[in-house]
Amino acid sequence: MKERSIRWLMIVSSVFGLLWIGGLGLTLGYYFSDAAEAPPAIAVTAKAEPPKQTxxxxxxxxxxxxxxxxxxxxxxxxxxxxxxxxxxxxxxxxxxxxxxxxxxxxxxxxxxxxxxxxxxxxxxxxxxxxxxxxxxxxxxxxxxxxxxxxxxxxxxxxxxxxxxxxxxxxxxxxxxxxxxxxxxxxxxxxxxxxxxxxxxxxxxxxxxxxxxxxxxxxxxxxxxxxxxxxxxxxxxxxxxxxxxxxxxxxxxxxxxxxxxxxxx
The missing domain is CATH 3.40.50.1110 (SGNH hydrolase)
Structure with missing residues (x-):
């Protein structure tokens, strides 16, 4: 009986562990996907207007x-x-x-x-x-x-x-x-x-x-x-x-x- 309880506990822990790892993977995937789509900081600089005459x-x-x-x-x-x-x-x-x-x-x-x-x-x-x-x-x-x-x-x-x-x-x-x-x-x-x-x-x-x-x-x-x-x-x-x-x-x-x- 005790062995069966331990076995079920290990199965449940494994399932939750897999869910946590999957969630972490999705989160990182969305993060890096947004970062790749975001315009680099240099693009803002490139749009700056040339200095005008005094x-x-x-x-x-x-x-x-x-x-x-x-x-x-x-x-x-x-x-x-x-x-x-x-x-x-x-x-x-x-x-x-x-x-x-x-x-x-x-x-x-x-x-x-x-x-x-x-x-x-x-x-x-x-x-x-x-x-x-x-x-x-x-x-x-x-x-x-x-x-x-x-x-x-x-x-x-x-x-x-x-x-x-x-x-x-x-x-x-x-x-x-x-x-x-x-x-x-x-x-x-x-x-x-x-x-x-x-x-x-x-x-x-x-x-x-x-x-x-x-x-x-x-x-x-x-x-x-x-x-x-x-x-x-x-x-x-x-x-x-x-x-x-x-x-x-x-x-x-x-x-x-x-x-x-x-x-x-």
Whole structure:
């Protein structure tokens, strides 16, 4: 009788033990199943938004300068060029912080500027600009003085046609990347007006500026800034020692005119 009781007790204990183990297995199964379905903690981090610009950065007036040695400031002992004088004036007038980025390259032609605007960094700069200053064409036309040896109208026309084609490409790209910023194209002056053939060279420069203005007129918020008259009467007073680039006084004249046209 005693042996039978012990046997039944062992059977009952085994049954309860199996039930406990089964329950534990189900519990662990549900636990790990939920854990596997739950999104990992890193997913939350991945959804975080990138840091935004500070209020100061968003409020800045960004001046982007493109083009040749005129933009670079060659000939100015202080290296400021017209871009530096424009920036100085804007800083005295504006309550906004003014940031000037100068990408001028000595010797740059219109074709080279058109290629430069395809660079990712330049696209970013153009997109962020409040105003864009462009001086380009002097190297296309004068070619380091080479053109002075051949002032034949057909030769000049061929040079001008290629420049106008590139200028149109430049404006197209600038407007594609930034539809809001005002673009200022700096017109050409005649650095050779005091030399022989001044009548011919002056006509060439005036015609060049006129045709460039016609191209600029196809694009909204695009302004041609004349400079021919600034150098016309006293060109020697405003040229650097190379008798081609402006000196500090010449750059200041250009800078004053550009700054007066920039609206807030």
């Amino acid at each position: 209020e100061a950065e968003e409020a800045s007036f960004r001046l982007l300068a493109l083009g040749d040695s005129l933009t670079r400031g060659t000939g100015d002992p202080e290296g400021k060029g017209y871009v530096g004088y424009v920036s100085d004036q804007l800083k005295t007038k504006s309550k906004q912080p003014v940031v000037a980025d100068n990408y001028g390259i000595n010797g740059q032609t219109s074709a080279q500027l058109a290629a430069q605007l395809q660079q990712i960094e330049m696209k970013s700069q153009v997109q962020a600009a409040s105003a864009i200053l462009v001086s380009i064409g002097g190297n296309d036309l004068f070619r380091g003085g080479e053109t002075l040896d051949n002032l034949d109208p057909k030769n000049i026309q061929g040079i001008r046609d290629e420049y106008l084609r590139q200028l149109d490409t430049i404006f197209q790209q600038l407007r594609k990347d930034n539809a809001e910023a005002t673009i200022f194209l700096i017109g050409l002056y005649n650095p050779f007006i005091a030399l022989k053939d001044s009548e011919a060279t002056s006509k060439i420069v005036r015609d060049w500026n006129y045709e460039a203005a016609e191209v600029a007129g196809r694009y909204p918020q695009t302004v041609v800034v004349p400079t021919f008259d600034l150098f016309q009467l006293k060109v020697q007073d405003y040229l650097a020692r190379d008798l081609f680039h402006p000196n500090a006084a010449g750059y200041r004249l250009i800078g004053d005119r550009v700054a007066s046209l920039i609206a807030w």
